[in-house]
Amino acid sequence: MIMNRRSLLTTALTLGAMKAFPGLSYAQARPLVFATFTGSWEEAHKAVLVPAFRKANADAAMVLDPMLSVDQIAKVNAAKSNPPIDVMLHDPGPALVAIGQDLVEPYPVEKSAYYKDLIAEAQEPMGPAPFFQVVGLTYNPEAVKTPPTSWADLWKPEFKGRVGITNLNSTLGTGWLVEIAKMRGGSEANVDPGFKALEELKPNLAAVAANPGALATLFQQGQIDISPGNFNAIQILKARGVPVEFVAPKEGAIAFKTTIHIVKNSPNRELAFKLIEAALTPEVQTTLMNPPYLIVPTNSRVTMGGEIARVLAKDTAELKKKFVFQDWKKINEQRSAWIERFNREIKI
Amino acid sequence: MGAAPASRDVTSYGMGLAAPLALFFLVFFVAPLLQLLWLSLHNDTVGLHWGLGQYLHFLTDPFSLGVLGSTLLLGAEVTAVCLVLGFPIAWLYQRVGPKLQTIIILIVLLPLLTSVVVRTFAWIVILGRQGIINATLQSLGIIDTPLKLLYTQFGVVIALAQVQMPLMTLPLITALGRIDPNLDDASCSLGAGSWRTFFRIVLPLSLPGVIAGCTLTYAAAITAFITQSLIGGGQMLFMPMYLYQQASTLQNWPFAAAISIIFLLAVLAVVSVFTTIGRMSRGYGDA
Numbered sequence: 001m002i003m004n005r006r007s008l009l010t011t012a013l014t015l016g017a018m019k020a021f022p023g024l025s026y027a028q029a030r031p032l033v034f035a036t037f038t039g040s041w042e043e044a045h046k047a048v049l050v051p052a053f054r055k056a057n058a059d060a061a062m063v064l065d066p067m068l069s070v071d072q073i074a075k076v077n078a079a080k081s082n083p084p085i086d087v088m089l090h091d092p093g094p095a096l097v098a099i100g101q102d103l104v105e106p107y108p109v110e111k112s113a114y115y116k117d118l119i120a121e122a123q124e125p126m127g128p129a130p131f132f133q134v135v136g137l138t139y140n141p142e143a144v145k146t147p148p149t150s151w152a153d154l155w156k157p158e159f160k161g162r163v164g165i166t167n168l169n170s171t172l173g174t175g176w177l178v179e180i181a182k183m184r185g186g187s188e189a190n191v192d193p194g195f196k197a198l199e200e201l202k203p204n205l206a207a208v209a210a211n212p213g214a215l216a217t218l219f220q221q222g223q224i225d226i227s228p229g230n231f232n233a234i235q236i237l238k239a240r241g242v243p244v245e246f247v248a249p250k251e252g253a254i255a256f257k258t259t260i261h262i263v264k265n266s267p268n269r270e271l272a273f274k275l276i277e278a279a280l281t282p283e284v285q286t287t288l289m290n291p292p293y294l295i296v297p298t299n300s301r302v303t304m305g306g307e308i309a310r311v312l313a314k315d316t317a318e319l320k321k322k323f324v325f326q327d328w329k330k331i332n333e334q335r336s337a338w339i340e341r342f343n344r345e346i347k348i
Numbered sequence: 349m350g351a352a353p354a355s356r357d358v359t360s361y362g363m364g365l366a367a368p369l370a371l372f373f374l375v376f377f378v379a380p381l382l383q384l385l386w387l388s389l390h391n392d393t394v395g396l397h398w399g400l401g402q403y404l405h406f407l408t409d410p411f412s413l414g415v416l417g418s419t420l421l422l423g424a425e426v427t428a429v430c431l432v433l434g435f436p437i438a439w440l441y442q443r444v445g446p447k448l449q450t451i452i453i454l455i456v457l458l459p460l461l462t463s464v465v466v467r468t469f470a471w472i473v474i475l476g477r478q479g480i481i482n483a484t485l486q487s488l489g490i491i492d493t494p495l496k497l498l499y500t501q502f503g504v505v506i507a508l509a510q511v512q513m514p515l516m517t518l519p520l521i522t523a524l525g526r527i528d529p530n531l532d533d534a535s536c537s538l539g540a541g542s543w544r545t546f547f548r549i550v551l552p553l554s555l556p557g558v559i560a561g562c563t564l565t566y567a568a569a570i571t572a573f574i575t576q577s578l579i580g581g582g583q584m585l586f587m588p589m590y591l592y593q594q595a596s597t598l599q600n601w602p603f604a605a606a607i608s609i610i611f612l613l614a615v616l617a618v619v620s621v622f623t624t625i626g627r628m629s630r631g632y633g634d635a
Contacts, residue, residue, distance in 0.1 A: 070596045097599065167582035169597045206477075207499050208583035217469075221476035223498060336598045343593075344411050346583050 031061035032271040034087040035072045040236060041089070042066040044293045052287075053278040060271055069094035076103045076263055086266040087275055091133075091171045092328035093335065095259045099126050104261040108273060114280035114299060119316050121325050122298035127261030130279035131288070132296040134312060134323070135172055135254040138229030140219055142243045148226060151183055151249050155201060163204040164215050164224035167346070168339045172212045175254045176228045177338065178326055183251055188330035191338060198346060208346060219244050235294045235307065246311055252324035253312065255296075388605035395602065402606035412590075412607075416614060419570050419587040422504065423618070426569035427562050429509040430516040434561065438520035439550070442529075456517045464511060468575045471507040472498060475579070499581035507579045512568045516561040523557020524550070552629065559626035563619055570615065587611045 036045045046064055054060060067075075069090050076083045080103070090098060098104050107127055109115050115128055122129035137148045143162070148154075154163050166173040181187065181194030206224045209215035216233045218224045220242050231253075234246045260279055262272045278284055285297035294307055300316045313319035363370075391401035406412045441452045459467060474480045475497040482494040497503045527550065535545040551558075573588040580586065587607065595604035 068596075070599070073599075169582070169593055173582075206496075208581050210577040210580075210582040210589065214578060214581075217472065221472055221498075222478035223476050336600065339593060339598060343585055343590075 029267065031063050032087070032268045032275060033063050033065050033085050034089075034275060035065050035067055035075075035085045036089050037068070038066040040232060040293070044288055044295060048287045048293070049275075049279055049284055052281070052284045053275050056278060057271065057274050060274075062271070062275065073098050073101070073103065077101065081265055082267075083263045083265055085263055086268045086272040088127075088261045088263055090127075090259050090261065092256050092259070092326070093171055093174070093332055095124075095127065095257075095261070096328055096332050098261065103264055105264050105266075105269070107262065107276070111273070112277060112280070114277060114282075117282075117301050118280065118298050119300050119320065121255075121320075121323075122257060124257065124259055127259045128276070128280060129257035129259045129298050130276070130285065131258045132298060132323070133171075133256040133258055134231040134248070134296055135175060135228055135256070136231065136246055136248045137226065138219070138234050138244055138246055139226040140222075140224075140243050141245045143225040147245065147247055149247070149250050151180060151228075151251055153249075154204065154226060154228075155197075156204075159204050159226055161204065161206050162225040163201065164207045164209060164218050164227035165201075165205065166209045166212055166215050166228075168335070168342045169210070170212050171256055172228065172230055174331060174335060174338070175256060175326055177342075178331060179251065179254050179324065188327045189334070191334075195341065195345065202346075231296070231312070232294060235292075239292060248312060248322055252322055255323035255325055257298075257325070384605045384608060387602050388609050390602045393600055393602060402603045403610070405603065406606055406610055415585050415587060415590050416610065418585075419611075420614060420618065422501070422508075422576075422586060423566045423570035425501075425505045426508045426512060427516075427566045429505060430513055430565045431558065431562060433509070434513055434516040434520055435558075437517055438524050438557075441521050442524045442527075453521075456514050456521075459511065460514050464572070464574050467511050468507060468578045471503070471510070471575075471579055475503045475507070498579065499584070501580075501584070504576060504580045504584070508569045508572055508575050511572065511575055512565045515564040515568055519557045519560040519564065520554065521557075523554045523560070527553045555629035556626060559622050559629070563622045566618060566622070567615060 034045070036042055042064060050062060050064065053062065065085065069088075072085060072088045072090070073094060076085055076088070076098075083103075088098060088104065104127055106125055107115070109125060112128075115123060118128055122132075137151070137153070139148055141147075153159075165176070168174045168177060177191055177194045177198070178186075178188055180197050181191040184193035184197050186193035207215075207218055209218060212230055212233060215224075215227055216229065216237055218227075219237060229244075229246065231246055234244050237244050260276050262269060262276065266272050280299060282297075282299050282301040285295075285299045285302045287293075288295040289297050289302060289304070289308055290306060296308060296312065296319075297304070304312075304314055304316075304319070313322050387395060388402055389398055389400065391397045391399035437452065437456065441449055444452070472479075476482070477494040477496075477498070479497070481497060482491075485491045486494065531549050531553070532545055535549050536542070540548065570586070571588055573592065576584075576586045577589050591604055591607050591611070594600045594607060
């Protein structure tokens with residue numbers, strides 16, 4: 001065998017590349033991959049869901065790969081026949097995109113032991129909702145002495161220059177605008193009244209944050225005193241000693257279903273199903289409902305307790321009464337036009 | 349082959365050593381860029397119908413052009429602030445003892461050692477309603493109600509100027525260091541005042557550093573997604589956020605690709621203006 005410089009270099013490069021990208025050389029059986037969200041979701045799933053799943057499934061290997069919904073969709077789209085993710089977690093908007101692009105499998109409802117116990121709104125045949133996210137009014141109790149009771153309170157003259165909102169990039173921003181539109185006679189198909197209301201809100205607006213996370217930090221800085229906010233994000237701030245409180249407005253708190261899906265063509269279909277089953281169990285949902293996680297459960301067998309019972313709902317019956325679910329299929333149809341309109345019209 | 353091998357041409361260098369990096373660039377930079385261009389030339393989001401629709405949409409839409417304009421203007425403002433504030437520091441650096449030099453270089457480099465996110469959050473604390481600036485002004489009785497500094501163009505410019513300052517100061521320090529100090533003395537002994545010496549001698553000779561610093565600062569300022577969105581907020585739209593919105597939230601990849609290509613060309617145009625000035629100044633500096 002003749003060893004010249006070129007072949008030596010080629011070999012070295014190949015070896016180097018195989019070392020750097022192990023996935024290049026062998027596509028073998030891989031552990032179950034669950035793409036959860038980053039931040040507090042990842043913490044909660046690492047601490048509660050993963051151990052529960054592994055205990056029930058003989059220590060099956062699994063990996064948490066936290067990323068945003070849009071990234072999950074992009075990654076699965078890039079390799080539909082051999083997806084790098086087995087289980088996806090989605091907000092309502094992206095969930096419909098994933099279903100629309102044929103990236104997820106129907107959930108094997110008849111095989112599931114827990115699906116029928118979920119409250120009706122959480123029973124989604126393309127992927128059930130193990131958790132709810134809840135959006136209500138957030139305020140600084142040191143500056144706002146009488147707790148707000150309605151979305152309409154944001155327009156009160158006393159909050160001139162004290163209100164914060166987010167733009168429509170987030171589920172929170174879009175869902176809130178739809179709710180405002182509904183309050184003024186609009187609907188998911190007609191948000192015109194919502195935009196008119198936003199126009200009237202301008203004198204009160206102190207900030208339009210780029211995302212819900214940035215909005216939450218504005219309370220810390222005293223930049224805003226009142227805003228629509230995510231229940232869980234507020235609990236995290238509260239735990240850090242920031243003076244914030246959450247109330248469900250009398251029009252109803254906006255509830256987003258966080259749905260969990262088996263990815264189409266997943267090589268770990270059975271384990272993916274088992275993981276989702278684990279997320280639906282009353283045990284896991286109860287642990288996640290307690291501090292520090294405070295995640296709203298969807299299994300009707302979970303007895304509500306703690307902060308969730310105090311602020312949101314004592315049981316599923318009350319939960320159904322106090323929560324508003326939105327039609328995201330309708331919302332998605334026009335969302336890009338709304339984002340464009342928001343870009344143009346909302347300048348403060 | 350022929351007879352004796354020709355003696356090596358000492359004025360040319362082999363490019364072999366640059367090959368690994370070139371290959372890396374080709375695979376991970378040029379190829380994706382071409383893919384981006386390919387995607388931007390489609391009229392539908394799935395990428396089936398060819399056409400210039402995305403570009404037409406952008407270039408005929410006053411709103412989109414406004415976003416591009418305000419982004420380029422933001423870069424110019426930040427670059428101007430960095431130049432005006434950075435030049436004296438670089439000038440000072442060349443005229444102090446080694447101990448002070450170490451301190452100056454440490455101060456200049458220190459921001460680079462912390463993450464942009466941390467530096468930006470510090471600015472939120474400084475500029476906020478109950479931030480350092482407002483608290484100080486209020487306690488001195490200069491203002492009654494807090495000034496709105498956060499979520500304004502002013503706030504974005506100031507924060508970006510601080511965040512990007514090292515990119516301006518470091519090339520300036522190098523350029524000023526290359527100037528022979530005797531030229532200053534010569535100019536003075538020939539009767540020029542210190543301002544005249546500065547404008548006729550120091551500034552022209554430091555132009556290569558000014559150009560390099562401006563190019564780096566400008567490019568970094570207009571693409572600084574984190575600082576722009578955290579200090580500017582959700583209603584001040586600059587190109588990086590516009591791009592993110594279209595690509596990530598709306599999944600409109602062809603339009604996002606067209607935005608990036610247009611943004612890239614606009615930046616290249618500005619940078620080439622800088623380099624042209626640099627080329628012109630080179631003749632001046634040698635004279």
